[in-house]
Amino acid sequence: MSSSSSSLLALPTEFAAKIGLRALQSNLISDFLVRIGTRTLLGTRLKEIYKSTGEEQQNELMRFAQSLKEMPIAVNTEDANTQHYEVPSEFFKLVLGKHLKYSSALFPKPTTTLDEGEEAMLELYCERAQLEDGQAVLDLGCGWGSLSLFLAQKYPQSQVTGVSNSETQKAFIDGEAQKRGLTNLTIITCDINSFEAGKRFNRVLSIEMFEHLKNYQKLLKKVASWMEPNGLLFIHIFTHKLAAYHFENKDETDWMTRNFFSGGTMPADTLLLYFQDDVSIENHWKVNGKNYAKTSEEWLKKMDANLKRIRTIFAATYGEKEVTKWIVNWRTFFIAVAELFAYNDGEEWGGDSFRPRPLGIFVILMLSRSTMPYLIDEASLLSLYWSLGLL
């Protein structure tokens, strides 16, 4: 098909999408239809990202990884701030759990609440990043302090530094630290593109910030230089099980990119394996995507329970006339996140196709290169455990 005829065909689709979005933002479409529409778009996305052969799939991934190495560390950083990170903390206090964790919680049991789920995930990070009291810890992309405040409280002898590019996040965390009498926590406001730590850390953790980034090679080079020789880096990100892609703003159907994820990246679960120039991946776990789906469903429930107060916050943030539109946008965002991670029983976005257990969002533990001799022993030990069936 010629490019002119395919762009002609795209016109009615774009028109329909425009009308659909108008109806959505005027609150004329039920949640049921939003969910059906989201699942349809996810099906279309899968058709785009699945290649017909494994060879093609891998070539595409390698092309993607290479292209990231030619980009800045992060792009559209101001957009991400307007879309999420400078929205008043009051809104997030009404919607998130008690730790204000703006990332997946963990739901080990059907009865686990959002507050318990946030805590369960934070504890899991501590265990997997081998955290101990007395360490110097850096939290990259600290949000509203879910991890930074948790660590400063749990490890009173540790010095915790949190970094994000949002002024309102810093103001919120500083206020909380003061209320709780925490003196071992420093929050720095800085764009990750230009951030320089100026000191070394025993642990560097980053929870769901890498999805906002592009050039992992550039950042990991810097991070490795901020780590003590035996330091550990721990990164938690969401992924698709095979393909990586950019959140692109091409047309009206790219609603998520336009309103919530400009400059975002969906990493494939193996993508970081191709960025080991300065760090070496020692371990890799997965958590089933349904944990994120449930987290977002809980955010939606809390939003609905607090709509009256949220209306007031949104009137001050977006202007009186835009309140309904932004209520719908945020509700649709939470529904879309829930549907994405629940797709194919949590196995698609976040699922690990190499392991028998149902898994999802993945976590990676890395060591700096300077710890290689220790790493080799660790690796042989791991393979011994594996062959003995202990892993």
Ligand SMILES: C[S@@+](CC[C@H](N)C(=O)[O-])C[C@H]1O[C@@H](n2cnc3c(N)ncnc32)[C@H](O)[C@@H]1O
């Ligand atoms: C999805 S939130 C996760 C927050 C927190 N880690 C949590 O789990 O609750 C992503 C965080 O990365 C930060 N971030 C995104 N892009 C950034 C950039 N270019 N520079 C610095 N921080 C950034 C955001 O401000 C936010 O704090």
